[in-house]
Amino acid sequence: MSEPKSHTLEVPGGILHYDVREAEAGAEPILLMIGSPMDATGFAGLAERFRDRTVATYDPRGIGRSERTDGAAESTPDQHADDLHRLITALGGGPVDIFASSGGAVNALALVARHPEQVRTLVAHEPPAAQVLPDREQAMAAVADVRRTYEREGFGPAMVKFIAVSSLRGEIPADLAGRPTPSPGDFGLPAEDDGSRDDALFAQNLISCTHHEHDFEALRTASTRVVIGVGAESEGEMAHRAGVAVAERLGTTPVTFPSHHGGFLDGDFGMKGDPDAFAVTLRQVLAG
Numbered sequence: 001m002s003e004p005k006s007h008t009l010e011v012p013g014g015i016l017h018y019d020v021r022e023a024e025a026g027a028e029p030i031l032l033m034i035g036s037p038m039d040a041t042g043f044a045g046l047a048e049r050f051r052d053r054t055v056a057t058y059d060p061r062g063i064g065r066s067e068r069t070d071g072a073a074e075s076t077p078d079q080h081a082d083d084l085h086r087l088i089t090a091l092g093g094g095p096v097d098i099f100a101s102s103g104g105a106v107n108a109l110a111l112v113a114r115h116p117e118q119v120r121t122l123v124a125h126e127p128p129a130a131q132v133l134p135d136r137e138q139a140m141a142a143v144a145d146v147r148r149t150y151e152r153e154g155f156g157p158a159m160v161k162f163i164a165v166s167s168l169r170g171e172i173p174a175d176l177a178g179r180p181t182p183s184p185g186d187f188g189l190p191a192e193d194d195g196s197r198d199d200a201l202f203a204q205n206l207i208s209c210t211h212h213e214h215d216f217e218a219l220r221t222a223s224t225r226v227v228i229g230v231g232a233e234s235e236g237e238m239a240h241r242a243g244v245a246v247a248e249r250l251g252t253t254p255v256t257f258p259s260h261h262g263g264f265l266d267g268d269f270g271m272k273g274d275p276d277a278f279a280v281t282l283r284q285v286l287a288g
Contacts, residue, residue, distance in 0.1 A: 004047075004057075011061070011086050013070030013079070018058035018087060021047055029120055030096045031286075032056045032088070036080060036103030036209065037200035038269070039064030045266030046099070049279035056091055060107070063200045073198070076208045080107035085115050094118035095224075097286055101125045102239065102261065103209045109226070109246070113215040116222035123285055125229035126239035126261050128166075129246050130210040138172040139165075139238060143210045145177035150202040154193030156184030158202050163187065166261075169236030216249045226250060227285050233260040257281050 004019035019040050031053045033043040040057035041064070047055040059066040061075055061083055068075075084107065088094045097120050100108035105127035112119050130139040142165045150158035160181050165172065184191045197203055219226060228247040234240040239261055247254040257263050258281060263273035 007090075009087060009090050011083050013068060013072065014061040014083070015067045015069065016058055016061065016083060016087060017065035018056060018090075020091070021051075021055045023052055023054045026052070028053050028097070029094070030054045030056055030091055032058075032084075032091075032096045032098045033100075034058065034060070034084070034098065034104035034108060035101040036060050036107055037063050037205055038101065038104065039066075042101075042265065042269040045268060045275050046264045046279060046282075049275060050283075056087075056096075058087060060104075062204050073203060074208055075204050077107045077110040077212045081110035081114055084108065084111045085118065088115075088118045095120040098122045099125070099264075099282060099286075100127075101264070102128060103205055105243075106209050106212055106214075109214055109219060110212065112222050112224045112226060113218040116218075116224040119224045121225045121227065121286055121288070123227045123229055123255075123282060124243075124246070125257065125264075126231060126234065126243045127228070127246055128210050128239040129212065129214060129242040130238065131213055132245040132249060133172075133238070133242055134245075135171040138174050138176070140211055141174075142172050142176045143206060147202060147207055150199065151197065154190075154195070154197075155199055155202070156189040156191050156193075157181070158199075159189050160184050160187060162201075162206075166238055168238065172238065214246070214249075220250055225288070226252070228252065228254040229257045229285070230254045231260045231263050232256050232258055233263075237261065255281070255285055 002022045009016045039059040062068040105124035146161045230243040258277035259273035264278045265273045266275045
């Protein structure tokens with residue numbers, strides 16, 4: 001695998017930056033690794049464990065190096081799906097294999113519903129699809145409260161509530177928004193409000209991602225092989241439960257990956273997972 005080469009792609013309402021790590025020509029298609037709000041840097045460690053394949057990563061619109069030119073404050077999974085469609089076209093048209101994490105999994109499912117011909121296999125790891133949860137009303141209300149907290153108090157207090165919602169195991173209680181929360185300082189987060197309201201997670205993607213209504217009929221009939229992944233250590237958490245629920249709607253069984261929601265991380269970006277074991281499982285899944 002070569003060093004990553006950076007490229008730009010103009011899309012409606014934005015300019016995307018993406019990286020390609022070339023490998024010698026082989027039988028396997030390009031492996032596209034995507035997240036949201038995670039940018040390309042979060043997949044550097046996992047890409048290194050697939051040096052025998054050409055790997056592409058990118059920064060979603062409004063995140064990392066990628067710019068928004070439309071002046072909009074929020075991105076939707078449908079917009080991200082269209083961006084991915086255009087990115088795959090720029091990469092040669094596909095079909096590609098996709099490993100998609102978290103919000104990237106939501107966006108990749110939206111892509112496959114629209115353009116299944118561009119994706120051979122999608123591995124969607126823990127999509128936080130609150131819409132499909134049995135406790136969807138409580139879950140979406142809790143997420144909406146995180147957004148309101150961000151708008152009212154800024155990043156630190158919102159992140160404290162986000163951690164509480166995303167790490168809670170089991171059904172979301174109806175009174176979660178009213179419960180006392182720790183100080184941001186207890187988590188090493190800023191307590192002061194810097195006045196900004198353009199955070200990639202809280203402002204741009206949180207509501208549109210978790211509230212997105214998936215086209216399960218299109219996904220069930222797609223030519224794409226769709227595999228839902230969940231973390232071995234995240235059982236009971238909202239994204240894990242949502243992954244199980246999405247798989248159930250697709251009529252499939254989720255695959256358990258080592259570690260947690262970010263199990264592919266090597267410690268350079270966020271909480272360290274078990275990237276070696278994660279990569280082994282991903283190879284097995286991609287091999288079918």
